[in-house]
Amino acid sequence: MRLDAKIPGGPLAEKWDRHRFELKLVNPANKRKFEIIVVGTGLAGGSASASLAELGYNVKTFCIQDSPRRAHSIAAQGGINASKNYQNDGDSDWRLFYDTVKGGDFRSREANVYRLAQLSGNIIDQCVAQGVPFAREYGGQLANRSFGGAQVSRTFYARGQTGQQLLLGAYSALSRQIAAGKVTMYPRREMLDVVVVDGQARGIVVRNLVTGEIEKYAADAVVLATGGYANVFFLSTNAMASNVTAAYRAYKKGAFFANPCFTQIHPTCIPVHGAYQSKLTLMSESLRNDGRVWVPKKPGDKRSPSQIPEPERDYYLENKYPSFGNLVPRDVASRNAKEQCDTGKGVGETGLAVYLDFADAIKRDGKEVIAKKYGNLFQMYEKITADNPYETPMMIYPAVHYTMGGLWVDYNLMSTIDGLFVLGEANFSDHGANRLGASALMQGLADGYFIIPYTIGGYLAGNTKKKITTEHPAFNESLAQIDSQVKRLLSINGKRTVDDFHRQLGNILWEYCGMSRNDAGLEKARGLIRDLRGEFWENVLVPGSGSDFNQSLERAGRVADFLEFGELMIIDALTRRESCGGHFNEGHQTEESEAMRDDENFCHVSAWEYAGLEKEPLLNKEPLVFENVKLSQRSYK
Amino acid sequence: MTKTLNLTLKVWRQKGQNSKGGLETYHAKNISSDMSFLEMIDVINEQLTLDGMEPIAFDHDCREGICGMCGTVVNGRPHGPEKGTTLCQLHMRHFSDGDTIVVEPWRSRAFKVIKDLVVDRSSLDKIIQAGGYISVNTGGAPDSNAILIPQEIAEKAMDAAACIGCGACVAACPNASAMLFTSAKISQLALLPQGKPEAAKRAMEMVRTMDGLGFGNCTNERECEAECPKEISIVNIARMNREFFKASFFSEVK
Numbered sequence: 090m091r092l093d094a095k096i097p098g099g100p101l102a103e104k105w106d107r108h109r110f111e112l113k114l115v116n117p118a119n120k121r122k123f124e125i126i127v128v129g130t131g132l133a134g135g136s137a138s139a140s141l142a143e144l145g146y147n148v149k150t151f152c153i154q155d156s157p158r159r160a161h162s163i164a165a166q167g168g169i170n171a172s173k174n175y176q177n178d179g180d181s182d183w184r185l186f187y188d189t190v191k192g193g194d195f196r197s198r199e200a201n202v203y204r205l206a207q208l209s210g211n212i213i214d215q216c217v218a219q220g221v222p223f224a225r226e227y228g229g230q231l232a233n234r235s236f237g238g239a240q241v242s243r244t245f246y247a248r249g250q251t252g253q254q255l256l257l258g259a260y261s262a263l264s265r266q267i268a269a270g271k272v273t274m275y276p277r278r279e280m281l282d283v284v285v286v287d288g289q290a291r292g293i294v295v296r297n298l299v300t301g302e303i304e305k306y307a308a309d310a311v312v313l314a315t316g317g318y319a320n321v322f323f324l325s326t327n328a329m330a331s332n333v334t335a336a337y338r339a340y341k342k343g344a345f346f347a348n349p350c351f352t353q354i355h356p357t358c359i360p361v362h363g364a365y366q367s368k369l370t371l372m373s374e375s376l377r378n379d380g381r382v383w384v385p386k387k388p389g390d391k392r393s394p395s396q397i398p399e400p401e402r403d404y405y406l407e408n409k410y411p412s413f414g415n416l417v418p419r420d421v422a423s424r425n426a427k428e429q430c431d432t433g434k435g436v437g438e439t440g441l442a443v444y445l446d447f448a449d450a451i452k453r454d455g456k457e458v459i460a461k462k463y464g465n466l467f468q469m470y471e472k473i474t475a476d477n478p479y480e481t482p483m484m485i486y487p488a489v490h491y492t493m494g495g496l497w498v499d500y501n502l503m504s505t506i507d508g509l510f511v512l513g514e515a516n517f518s519d520h521g522a523n524r525l526g527a528s529a530l531m532q533g534l535a536d537g538y539f540i541i542p543y544t545i546g547g548y549l550a551g552n553t554k555k556k557i558t559t560e561h562p563a564f565n566e567s568l569a570q571i572d573s574q575v576k577r578l579l580s581i582n583g584k585r586t587v588d589d590f591h592r593q594l595g596n597i598l599w600e601y602c603g604m605s606r607n608d609a610g611l612e613k614a615r616g617l618i619r620d621l622r623g624e625f626w627e628n629v630l631v632p633g634s635g636s637d638f639n640q641s642l643e644r645a646g647r648v649a650d651f652l653e654f655g656e657l658m659i660i661d662a663l664t665r666r667e668s669c670g671g672h673f674n675e676g677h678q679t680e681e682s683e684a685m686r687d688d689e690n691f692c693h694v695s696a697w698e699y700a701g702l703e704k705e706p707l708l709n710k711e712p713l714v715f716e717n718v719k720l721s722q723r724s725y726k
Numbered sequence: 727m728t729k730t731l732n733l734t735l736k737v738w739r740q741k742g743q744n745s746k747g748g749l750e751t752y753h754a755k756n757i758s759s760d761m762s763f764l765e766m767i768d769v770i771n772e773q774l775t776l777d778g779m780e781p782i783a784f785d786h787d788c789r790e791g792i793c794g795m796c797g798t799v800v801n802g803r804p805h806g807p808e809k810g811t812t813l814c815q816l817h818m819r820h821f822s823d824g825d826t827i828v829v830e831p832w833r834s835r836a837f838k839v840i841k842d843l844v845v846d847r848s849s850l851d852k853i854i855q856a857g858g859y860i861s862v863n864t865g866g867a868p869d870s871n872a873i874l875i876p877q878e879i880a881e882k883a884m885d886a887a888a889c890i891g892c893g894a895c896v897a898a899c900p901n902a903s904a905m906l907f908t909s910a911k912i913s914q915l916a917l918l919p920q921g922k923p924e925a926a927k928r929a930m931e932m933v934r935t936m937d938g939l940g941f942g943n944c945t946n947e948r949e950c951e952a953e954c955p956k957e958i959s960i961v962n963i964a965r966m967n968r969e970f971f972k973a974s975f976f977s978e979v980k
Contacts, residue, residue, distance in 0.1 A: 140864040155785060156851050158891055159793040175871060211867075218867035220860045220920050222884040229874030247884060253792055254887060261859035268855040276848065299840055328787040362728075362760045365769055368789045438728065472811070474760075475819055538864045586775045588768070633780050637742065638841040640783055641775065 112547035120145035130157035133513025134314030135259035136537030142271035165252025193521020237526025290509035323595025347517035356422035358488035388433030423487035501544035522670025583628030794890030856935035895950035901942030909966035926977035
């Protein structure tokens with residue numbers, strides 16, 4: 090199948106304007122005749138639901154949590170970028186666009202990223218109008234900070250809780266539409282299938298997580314905003330319920346999955362402390378501005394850090410990258426930490442950690458200055474680890490944090506299934522092979538507030554369809570299939586718990602498809618995952634029944650999908666015979682061990698098409714054309 | 727230093743909203759002091775599953791103290807004994823070997839038990855739906871620096887906006903009042919210039935809805951403030967009362 094991204098013609102900066110003009114409009118009186126389903130209530134889903142309802146559409150919104158206020162967008166700490174240039178430091182739409190394309194290691198679409206930069210300012214305006222309490226200067230103007238190595242200060246923030254405040258803004262707009270009767274809210278529902286009739290998405294099937302009932306809902310279009318798949322690794326910074334199920338089941342119905350091997354591993358997280366660990370916690374990467382990263386020179390050195398004298402310490406980032414030192418990008422910092430631990434120099438009880446030491450900074454600037462900058466982070470660290478970072482170095486280790494890959498969408502954010510739109514982290518569109526800090530919030534809100542309201546109108550206006558109800562055979566087929574999967578999961582009655590399988594899958598992927606990959610490891614992992622999947626369907630133990638609140642059953646369904654999806658990630662990683670951004674294949678590196686892209690052969694999006702259970706998926710390529718930026722190699726020496 | 731603990735847990739088990747519940751006793755062995763409270767429940771649940779029993783149902787999601795999904799009453803205190811801490815951020819090092827820990831769901835007329843430790847908090851959403859927003863549609867917002875907001879006002883609004891909607895304030899209050907929750911939103915929006923046009927209507931509608939949902943009144947026990955994991959101040963309740971009286975006596979809103 091030829092993938093048509095439907096990128097409008099004309100100069101880059103005029104594409105979106107032109108496209109908005111060319112999109113057909115739905116007459117205001119007709120909008121109320123259309124039903125739209127939105128799945129997920131994070132930044133993308135929440136903002137989309139509210140904005141579509143404001144336009145007059147009838148919206149049904151679903152979320153997995155007990156309230157639409159809790160989606161994992163809420164946990165974003167750092168901030169949201171916008172090219173407002175309030176600091177007069179030379180920012181512009183063009184610069185934000187360029188930084189994002191380059192940061193993504195030239196594996197994203199120019200037109201999409203430019204639109205994102207253009208919309209970034211509107212997002213801030215919208216959020217302020219909603220009452221989001223962004224940080225302010227004394228004069229009452231909005232404050233900005235520089236973030237993630239950007240050379241301009243374009244990041245807007247609300248303390249360390251920017252994601253929370255933006256999400257509560259979208260939630261408040263959504264709540265207003267619920268009260269107005271334009272959005273019907275369905276919490277504690279998990280989407281288990283998208284229903285396709287005559288090639289068009291016409292509804293979804295969900296499980297009511299309280300009653301266990303499988304429910305059917307019909308609509309004229311379906312919007313997925315169901316987040317990323319980092320939990321395929323079991324341990325990640327994602328929330329416990331984050332999963333790939335909605336996206337994966339759409340993939341099985343014909344939506345292509347793009348670049349699944351592009352995953353981001355964040356260098357500064359609190360290390361794993363035991364086999365019982367359920368999730369990982371991120372520490373803001375701003376810590377690397379003052380902290381020095383080191384490990385003991387001698388492998389297996391178990392002395393406490395204070396007993397290791399200066400000459401016996403290896404400040405490996407400063408030594409290896411003299412000009413960037415501790416501030417190398419996320420992927421480079423992460424890979425180097427792993428490399429040190431692999432040679433036995435890791436510290437802490439598990440040996441899977443490196444030191445991040447503030448002693449020199451405290452000596453230089455005084456404790457007060459450091460406390461002012463990082464006090465809340467130090468406090469959070471102490472709460473979790475019971476160590477005081479003012480006195481002893483922090484221990485950090487990389488953790489899976491974000492997934493750039495996702496369902497393939499065109500410029501209208503529509504997947505390869507007509508009428509199925511995908512927003513936010515669930516799509517693949519804007520971050521290429523690596524996402525820059527403070528860009529995820531921007532993308533989620535751009536998609537929900539400012540893109541989908543126009544493009545869905547274009548789809549609905551040009552599309553006269555007959556109404557269907559949930560009595561259509563396609564719904565019943567889907568329902569029967571889900572019902573039988575639930576019954577099967579409950580009847581296996583094996584010897585291993587769902588979490589046990591999930592943890593093992595995570596270990597395999599972390600080991601062989603994590604920070605650095607090689608062909609032999611990937612091949613091996615593929616076999617291991619197939620075996621594990623086989624064992625899962627024979628030996629999983631899911632207690633309880635299907636007809637009430639059953640969290641083990643919920644997780645079992647998600648892990649079943651992760652076990653298939655994990656293999657797709659590996660296939661994608663094996664096929665992309667280059668290194669770029671979050672995908673580092675050891676066979677493709679420069680002499681200085683940096684990622685080496687192959688622009689001649691791999692300057693494309695890999696969009697995978699489902700071919701049937703246990704069958705090799707089909708690869709479709711969307712070539713990436715760069716007309717406005719010059720492709721270059723990154724260097725941090 | 728990591729230690730291991732052996733604990734006795736008495737956990738509220740209840741099959742469904744209309745079933746009768748009761749405390750069941752479980753023994754948690756070799757619990758690492760580095761575990762979070764929820765990870766300790768994970769360990770018990772894995773064992774219960776392998777022993778052929780149903781694991782304990784409990785709400786949780788982000789496990790980093792911001793989503794507001796988790797929360798149970800631990801030894802009589804919402805989110806347990808540590809100040810300014812959600813249950814997911816409560817670590818087992820705050821308990822001692824041999825302790826008996828009683829774990830119960832939030833209890834309030836407005837929060838029905840769904841199963842075990844899981845309760846229905848949708849009434850909090852209904853309070854927000856009654857007016858916890860600024861009526862502005864997407865698009866057409868003025869430039870964000872067109873509205874100047876003094877830093878101290880923005881900070882106060884942020885203090886109130888930090889509420890995670892977990893419901894601990896309700897669980898802590900002897901009257902099961904939701905005043906801290908409601909006042910946090912009313913305060914945030916009443917402090918900001920963008921929220922002023924609707925301040926009177928918002929105060930009236932949200933307070934009325936809160937009362938209608940069966941939450942109790944405030945009698946200045948201050949338990950809510952003491953147990954709030956985000957340490958939201960009861961100054962917000964005073965501000966809500968001012969907004970409510972102002973609205974009742976001086977505004978056109980009825």
